Amino acid sequence: MIIQKIFNVDDYYYDVFMAISESLTGFSVNELQSTGLAETYYTHILHQIESVTFTEFLNISKDILENSTTQNQLNNAISSDILANPATQDIANSIITLWYLGTWEGAYINDLSYKEGLVWNLMQAHPPGAKQPGFKSWGVKPVNSNS
Amino acid sequence: MNQKEKPQQKKDVIIVGTGIAGSLIAKLLTDHVFDTEKGKMIHRSEMNDSKTYKELSILMYEAGLEAGIELDSATSMTTYNDYIRKFYMEEAKVPNSPYPNLKQAPSPNVLDMEPIIPPFPDKKGYLVQFGPMPFASDAIRVGGGTTLHWLGTTPRMLPNDFRLKEKYGRAMDWPIDYETLKPYYEMAEFEIGVSGNVSAQEYPIQENMEEYYGKDYVFPMDEIPQSYMDQQIINGLAGTSVQLNFKNIPLTMVPSPQGRNSTPNIAYGKAKLIKANSSESGYKLSLNNIENEDYKALGAVWNPYMGERCEGNASCVPICPVQAKYNALKTLKKALYKVNKNENLQRNPHIQIQAQSVVYRLSVDQANQEKISKVHIRRYTSREKTDFVEEEIDTTNSVVILAANAFENPKILLNSKYTVIENGQKVEKTVANRSDQVGRNLMDHMVMLTWGLFPEPVYSYRGPGSTTNISSFRDGDFRSEFSAWISPLDNWGWSWPAFSPGSDLSEFLGQGLFGEELKEALTYRLSRQVLFHFEIEQLPNPNNRVTINDQYLDALGIPRPVINYELNEYEMRAMEQAKLASDQMFARLNIEDFTKYNATDNNTFVYNNVRYSYNGAGHIVGTHRMGDTPDDSVTNSYCKSWDHPNLYIVGAGNMTTLGTSNPTLTLSAFTIRSVESILKDLETILK
Numbered sequence: 001m002i003i004q005k006i007f008n009v010d011d012y013y014y015d016v017f018m019a020i021s022e023s024l025t026g027f028s029v030n031e032l033q034s035t036g037l038a039e040t041y042y043t044h045i046l047h048q049i050e051s052v053t054f055t056e057f058l059n060i061s062k063d064i065l066e067n068s069t070t071q072n073q074l075n076n077a078i079s080s081d082i083l084a085n086p087a088t089q090d091i092a093n094s095i096i097t098l099w100y101l102g103t104w105e106g107a108y109i110n111d112l113s114y115k116e117g118l119v120w121n122l123m124q125a126h127p128p129g130a131k132q133p134g135f136k137s138w139g140v141k142p143v144n145s146n147s
Numbered sequence: 148m149n150q151k152e153k154p155q156q157k158k159d160v161i162i163v164g165t166g167i168a169g170s171l172i173a174k175l176l177t178d179h180v181f182d183t184e185k186g187k188m189i190h191r192s193e194m195n196d197s198k199t200y201k202e203l204s205i206l207m208y209e210a211g212l213e214a215g216i217e218l219d220s221a222t223s224m225t226t227y228n229d230y231i232r233k234f235y236m237e238e239a240k241v242p243n244s245p246y247p248n249l250k251q252a253p254s255p256n257v258l259d260m261e262p263i264i265p266p267f268p269d270k271k272g273y274l275v276q277f278g279p280m281p282f283a284s285d286a287i288r289v290g291g292g293t294t295l296h297w298l299g300t301t302p303r304m305l306p307n308d309f310r311l312k313e314k315y316g317r318a319m320d321w322p323i324d325y326e327t328l329k330p331y332y333e334m335a336e337f338e339i340g341v342s343g344n345v346s347a348q349e350y351p352i353q354e355n356m357e358e359y360y361g362k363d364y365v366f367p368m369d370e371i372p373q374s375y376m377d378q379q380i381i382n383g384l385a386g387t388s389v390q391l392n393f394k395n396i397p398l399t400m401v402p403s404p405q406g407r408n409s410t411p412n413i414a415y416g417k418a419k420l421i422k423a424n425s426s427e428s429g430y431k432l433s434l435n436n437i438e439n440e441d442y443k444a445l446g447a448v449w450n451p452y453m454g455e456r457c458e459g460n461a462s463c464v465p466i467c468p469v470q471a472k473y474n475a476l477k478t479l480k481k482a483l484y485k486v487n488k489n490e491n492l493q494r495n496p497h498i499q500i501q502a503q504s505v506v507y508r509l510s511v512d513q514a515n516q517e518k519i520s521k522v523h524i525r526r527y528t529s530r531e532k533t534d535f536v537e538e539e540i541d542t543t544n545s546v547v548i549l550a551a552n553a554f555e556n557p558k559i560l561l562n563s564k565y566t567v568i569e570n571g572q573k574v575e576k577t578v579a580n581r582s583d584q585v586g587r588n589l590m591d592h593m594v595m596l597t598w599g600l601f602p603e604p605v606y607s608y609r610g611p612g613s614t615t616n617i618s619s620f621r622d623g624d625f626r627s628e629f630s631a632w633i634s635p636l637d638n639w640g641w642s643w644p645a646f647s648p649g650s651d652l653s654e655f656l657g658q659g660l661f662g663e664e665l666k667e668a669l670t671y672r673l674s675r676q677v678l679f680h681f682e683i684e685q686l687p688n689p690n691n692r693v694t695i696n697d698q699y700l701d702a703l704g705i706p707r708p709v710i711n712y713e714l715n716e717y718e719m720r721a722m723e724q725a726k727l728a729s730d731q732m733f734a735r736l737n738i739e740d741f742t743k744y745n746a747t748d749n750n751t752f753v754y755n756n757v758r759y760s761y762n763g764a765g766h767i768v769g770t771h772r773m774g775d776t777p778d779d780s781v782t783n784s785y786c787k788s789w790d791h792p793n794l795y796i797v798g799a800g801n802m803t804t805l806g807t808s809n810p811t812l813t814l815s816a817f818t819i820r821s822v823e824s825i826l827k828d829l830e831t832i833l834k
Contacts, residue, residue, distance in 0.1 A: 129468050
């Protein structure tokens with residue numbers, strides 16, 4: 001699989017982080033970027049866990065991504081090489097939770113991370129108290145197509 | 148060190164609390180002035196230049212922070228935005244989560260509640276809970292009171308709710324009937340700004356809707372649209388009925404009236420004002436048209452053009468970001484600001500609110516022991532410190548109105564002792580407590596939740612918390628055997644009982660799902676979640692009560708409310724019947740049931756070998772009930788203390804019984820009515 005070069009961040013591991021986030025969450029790098037929180041999340045994790053541990057996780061991710069030619073292969077590799085190992089599984093689940101809910105170990109990173117939780121897009125709703133859809137919107141089927 | 152200050156200057160009226168009861172009274176009183184020539188109270192709109200008038204001087208006390216009651220546009224917006232930002236950042240988005248949690252004026256919080264193992268009380272948080280069940284509802288001590296986080300559902304009570312004893316041989320009848328309260332319901336619906344459709348209301352009562360609401364009556368604003376989810380459920384249930392132990396009950400799905408802005412109803416016509424007219428016997432309030440002004444929705448306190456219409460933030464509990472949902476700050480602002488001759492808003496200099504001031508005791512006059520002579524306050528100086536200034540205000544020639552919530556009012560009263568000499572003996576008494584009912588009859592709606600997956604997506608998590616209720620079980624002969632209930636349909640998925648969507652995510656992560664598979668599983672689960680909700684009436688029970696105990700004091704040395712609370716069989720049986728109804732509705736709708744009640748739930752019991760669990764509804768009522776006689780009630784129907792002619796005790800605590808309505812509209816109605824009696828007392832004082 002291709003690890004896209006993301007030009008505005010001068011850190012190769014950041015590209016790996018985004019590429020593995022795409023596979024873990026099921027949202028494209030573009031969708032993840034559009035939360036406006038990608039760099040914030042990356043830096044947040046760097047401060048939250050030991051950099052050796054995080055780098056190790058990203059190195060495993062990089063190997064998997066580089067050695068998988070199909071989506072199936074990649075998914076199998078994620079299951080066997082990341083999710084089967086408790087240490088990397090924890091990090092992977094935390095990363096998914098971060099993108100889906102905006103929380104790391106139960107705490108929101110900032111206002112925006114609450115509002116940009118991707119779980120709300122999946123259910124075609126919106127985070128309570130933000131991104132309000134307008135009067136009467138709840139009376140009809142959702143009209144947005146974020147997901 | 149704690150200091151003592153010299154007594155404040157006398158006021159005509161002292162109001163304790165800025166929630167909906169206190170704010171309504173403040174607004175209605177400041178709308179009236181004393182005409183010294185006629186010796187009568189008159190409405191401001193009837194003033195003319197040639198006469199002399201005396202303005203009422205009013206002082207309100209609020210336990211919450213100063214910022215919470217500063218209602219000029221810039222400050223109120225800043226404070227409110229701080230609430231919203233706090234709400235965003237809190238992981239557990241419970242009702243109190245946006246608001247300051249003060250050590251000097253603590254609030255009960257649902258996060259503090261835990262199962263109780265008697266005889267050991269749960270002392271975590273503010274309430275001291277002796278059980279056997281924890282009381283499950285919270286409230287917030289902040290400017291505007293608990294209306295800041297209420298849902299805003301505003302059904303009226305039903306005629307039989309006021310006469311349970313007469314009709315069903317249960318509990319006690321109210322001292323007023325539905326018919327008496329009807330005009331005040333209209334005033335409350337105006338003040339709150341209720342949206343709804345009168346002709347779509349359907350209840351199991353003998354009265355037809357024309358008798359119940361009055362001919363041609365309409366709500367101020369059009370109905371809030373029912374959710375897409377509601378419509379799917381209505382489609383599946385309309386025209387069907389539920390078989391319970393006693394009989395077959397047809398299902399009626401009713402769009403709920405709500406204190407939430409929609410589009411002003413053209414048929415409602417003009418803007419209104421509530422005006423007192425005097426007669427030989429006293430004062431009568433009535434709702435009058437303002438001929439040159441159309442009815443308009445009132446938006447945010449800081450900008451009336453924001454929140455003129457609900458925009459679907461889906462966060463009514465705990466906070467409406469645009470204040471399209473009514474809160475008492477709107478009414479409070481009308482007390483603090485009056486329109487001057489140039490049609491500009493001007494700060495009313497005759498009313499003051501003193502915040503950070505916790506009223507904790509009343510004292511009675513030594514010479515005239517019927518009279519409340521002082522209100523005692525502890526005013527803390529900053530949010531950080533628990534230092535306080537001890538204050539008192541002379542109320543010998545004032546009307547004192549306790550308008551704190553149904554935990555706080557009895558707490559203050561029970562902390563107010565005085566000694567009288569009876570037959571040469573010293574007897575210790577408690578203010579307003581001749582009946583021994585102060586603090587007793589604590590009630591709530593027990594909320595039994597049932598949840599499941601609808602066969603197709605219903606796209607919940609959108610819109611106001613609830614837009615439809617099943618009214619079928621609100622009244623009927625069964626009330627001689629077990630409680631009535633109302634069943635709101637909830638629009639926010641399983642967020643309440645299961646902490647969705649977070650719990651769904653962690654469940655699927657636990658199964659090793661990721662990527663597309665995870666997305667699909669979540670999409671399936673979250674778009675089909677439905678929640679049914681059974682709000683079960685609790686009857687007054689003298690043993691369900693708030694007391695105080697000098698063992699348990701807060702940071703200012705003021706007694707904390709000590710709670711004893713339990714359910715009786717009447718209520719447990721209703722829960723059994725409600726679950727039967729739920730099972731039948733789920734089966735008819737092909738809802739896959741995910742309801743689970745655990746032995747570790749906070750409020751759980753086993754009845755006829757089946758486990759049931761419930762939550763609180765935030766409907767804290769009954770602790771200073773109104774009644775016909777001083778022997779079995781704390782106040783008369785005007786919320787006036789039987790024991791002390793210059794003391795009114797207002798709020799949800801006055802409710803004799805609870806019925807199946809959310810209590811705010813009803814408490815607003817009888818609180819508005821109490822102003823008639825207050826005006827009469829003020830006339831006597833001012834003459």
